Amino acid sequence: MALQASAKTPTGIQEYQRDPFVISTDPARLDIAAIHSFLATRSWWARGIPRETVERSIAGSLCFGVYDGDKQIGFARVITDGATFAYLCDDYLLEDYRGRGLGKWLMQCIFSHPELQNIRRWLVIAEDPRLYASFGFRPLEQPEINMEMINPYKAAPTAA
Numbered sequence: 001m002a003l004q005a006s007a008k009t010p011t012g013i014q015e016y017q018r019d020p021f022v023i024s025t026d027p028a029r030l031d032i033a034a035i036h037s038f039l040a041t042r043s044w045w046a047r048g049i050p051r052e053t054v055e056r057s058i059a060g061s062l063c064f065g066v067y068d069g070d071k072q073i074g075f076a077r078v079i080t081d082g083a084t085f086a087y088l089c090d091d092y093l094l095e096d097y098r099g100r101g102l103g104k105w106l107m108q109c110i111f112s113h114p115e116l117q118n119i120r121r122w123l124v125i126a127e128d129p130r131l132y133a134s135f136g137f138r139p140l141e142q143p144e145i146n147m148e149m150i151n152p153y154k155a156a157p158t159a160a
Contacts, residue, residue: 016109021102022067023109030058030065031072038092044127046090057090062115066093066106073097076106082115088124107135
């Protein structure tokens, strides 16, 4: 499926059209309540996440909303410095919209975004990595030097 041309609005917002669907980076279009509801109750990675945390995460990220008309049906956000690193996270499509190629289209839109060109390292954490593998993601090359700390929804840790 070819990526249709994007329209850059005067504010720098990117929009991609595939009738009747639109993918937009316009923060004003995001349905925060719907995003929070999905993440807090239906995702495996953010179950129970407080709405305030979702709001702060969105404010600090480049977000992509997926819409069927005015209804938000999907979402993804990219945490990035815009030069060397990007973390793709919180991406989802509502169950009724899966299997239509919208996830692949969303990834194409993300990777074609002007602010995300020439990123050296991308990271994604996925329960089902097949879609991401089709875009070049692979298991960590050196897992022994990669570390993580998971401290969900608590205060920052202190040094021991």
